[in-house]
Every structure is written in structure tokens, then in C-alpha cells.
């Protein structure tokens with residue numbers, strides 16, 4: 001946080017000021033391997049913390065319901081134009097408050113309550129909003145779910161096709177939260193065309209990789225592409241929707257007035273900044289290094305006897321099944337957090353354990369790559385994970401590793417963090 005902002009916050013609310021400073025130090029001093037997290041740049045955070053939070057601008061550039069939009073319209077147009085240019089899309093809606101509302105807007109644009117929709121099941125690696133039962137998308141629509149193959153952990157496109165032909169969904173979702181491999185968007189597009197479904201690619205996790213060309217883009221073959229803006233894309237918290245020209249008005253109407261009120265203009269501006277950053281050569285290098293780091297971390301874990309779902313990683317994400325190590329995901333993730341290595345426990349496909357106490361952990365290399373860590377550091381991190389997994393209740397060992405983690409973090413300053 002900037003010094004002047006810190007002083008203002010300290011004067012008004014020392015309690016929150018202290019907690020934010022603590023969190024800033026935690027992010028600075030830990031190895032953050034949560035696959036959905038990153039470090040937004042100081043420039044992105046400056047836009048997020050700006051006076052744009054004071055503005056109301058329901059509508060779209062040139063067609064607003066409030067006055068005083070001279071600068072807001074330009075900001076939103078910049079964000080839209082940068083998004084369409086970066087991803088090669090016909091149209092971009094940059095107003096969704098986050099990834100879940102972006103997906104909800106897609107349902108509203110194309111479906112009626114009770115319609116059949118199809119997505120990957122949550123335990124197989126899908127997202128709540130792709131029709132999982134506890135989500136509004138599983139309650140208000142008739143959701144059918146595909147999974148992965150038991151033997152490979154990979155999506156079985158023949159199974160997806162058979163299910164789609166039998167169930168005739170209106171929407172077919174591709175994408176998820178725990179998919180460590182390249183997604184064959186063309187195969188999904190062919191299936192969707194075969195059954196007259198709208199094909200929605202949700203690239204929330206991988207949009208930074210797609211923008212940089214290190215993961216194939218769904219934009220040419222999908223009707224609609226949704227994404228968060230804060231995962232590998234490294235922007236502010238937020239969501240966006242890319243679509244074909246023919247779907248533009250349905251998508252825009254669904255976001256506003258269908259689902260949301262005023263857009264968060266500070267988020268829009270911060271997204272425009274992030275999209276400018278993501279169009280630079282340095283971001284392409286960054287995204288390529290994310291994948292190299294994920295492969296290196298996966299390899300180093302395999303060498304230490306860890307079993308990875310699908311046997312490795314092609315993107316930023318690793319899903320590790322700890323069953324053979326005899327330590328549940330929750331026990332390892334808690335112990336690693338004590339050591340300054342932060343990740344999340346995660347179900348693995350066909351997990352015999354409960355979602356709140358599952359067999360696996362999920363790792364991602366987006367944030368550590370933002371700190372400039374490379375293959376050598378990934379090896380070191382795998383070594384620490386291995387040591388903690390062998391004795392998750394050995395406090396001396398954890399304390400020793402925590403000190404080493406802090407040293408590694410000091411050698412790799414985190415973008416956007418200025419705390420002293």
C-alpha cells in the first residue's frame with residue numbers, strides 16, 4: 001500500500017490498518033502456491049484504489065443512465081478494446097463483478113430456468129457455477145455433469161459427446177479449477193455444434209496463459225468465453241466475457257440490466273491496466289515461465305514419490321493425490337502453511353474421502369513466477385514439501401523450513417508489495 005494511503009487508514013481505522021499490514025507481510029514472506037492467486041502489480045492496485053470507486057455508471061459507453069461519464073466511458077472503452085485485441089475476440093464485456101457473475105450472465109443470456117446445461121463436475125475439477133448441486137446453477141437448471149477417466153485423470157471426449165447427444169444441453173461448459181492439462185477446445189466446439197449447444201469456455205484459471213499464447217485459445221471456436229481477471233491474468237478481482245459478434249447484445253443485456261447494477265469502474269480501470277501489461281513481451285515471458293515452473297515443480301515432486309493426477313502439468317496447475325504418502329490433504333496443507341508454503345487441500349477425481357477432508361492438494365505457479373522464481377526454486381520448494389509431508393507434526397523441522405522460506409522470499413521481492 002502507498003505510504004499516504006497507509007497513513008490515512010492508520011489514522012481512521014488502526015485495527016484494519018494493522019490487519020492489512022499483517023496480510024501484506026504474510027503475502028511478502030510466504031511461498032504462495034494457491035493456483036487461483038497471484039500478485040497484482042502496483043499499477044493495477046493504484047487503479048483499484050482510486051476515486052473511480054466513487055462513480056456510478058449503469059449502462060455502457062455512450063449509453064449511460066447517469067451523467068458525468070466523460071472519463072469513465074474512455075476507461076471502459078480502453079478496457080474493451082484491449083481485451084478484444086489481446087484475445088482476438090469480436091466483443092468483450094468487462095463489467096462482471098467476478099468470475100461467478102460472469103458465468104451467471106451467460107446462463108441468463110441463453111437459458112430459461114429448468115433448461116438442461118452441461119459442465120464438468122466439481123469433484124472432477126469443474127467449477128461450482130458449471131452446474132454443481134449447491135450452486136444456483138445446479139438448482140435453477142437441469143445440470144448434467146461429465147468427469148474424467150479413472151485410469152488417466154483426463155477428460156474423455158467420447159464420454160462428453162455421448163452424454164451431450166443423450167441429454168441435448170443448451171449450454172456446454174469447458175474449463176475448471178483443477179485441470180492440470182491442455183483443454184481441447186476444438187473437441188468441445190465440435191460436440192457443441194453436433195447437439196446445437198452454445199459452447200462456453202471458462203478460462204478463469206488459464207486466461208493469462210491463453211493471452212500469452214502458451215495455452216491454445218478457445219476464442220476462435222467458442223461462442224462465449226468467460227474469465228476471471230485476477231488469476232494467471234494478474235489483474236484486479238473481476239470477471240469478463242468475450243463473445244462472437246452475434247451474441248454481443250444478448251451478453252450485454254444479461255450483464256446489465258439482467259444481473260448487475262452499476263459496474264465497478266475502479267475494477268474496469270485496473271483491468272485495462274492489467275490488459276496493457278499482459279500485451280507486453282515481458283508478460284509472454286512470464287506466462288511461458290509459469291508453465292516451465294509448473295513442469296519443473298511437477299517433475300521434482302514425481303522424483304520424490306508424489307503421485308500427480310494425469311501424471312504431470314501442461315499449464316500452471318498441479319493436482320497431487322497424497323494417498324500413497326499416507327497424509328491427508330488437510331494435514332499437509334496446514335503443516336505447510338506453518339512452514340510458509342501456502343496451498344489448498346483439494347479433492348482428487350474419484351476421491352474416497354470427503355470434500356472437507358480430501359486426499360489431495362492443489363498447487364499453482366502463477367504467484368511464485370510473478371516473484372521471478374524459476375526452475376531451481378521449484379526444486380527447492382518440492383524438497384520442502386517432501387520434508388514436511390514426511391513429518392507434518394515435527395515443529396522443529398517446520399520452524400527451520402519457515403526460516404529458509406522467508407530467506408527465499410526476501411531474495412525474490414513480490415510485485416505490488418511495498419510494506420517495510
Ligand SMILES: *Cc1c(COP(=O)(O)O)cnc(C)c1O
Pocket residue numbers: 036098099100101103126127129175176177202203204205228238239
Ligand atoms: C475462479 C473460477 C470462477 C469463479 O470466479 P470468482 O471470481 O471466484 O467468482 C469461475 N470459473 C472457474 C473455472 C474458476 O476457476
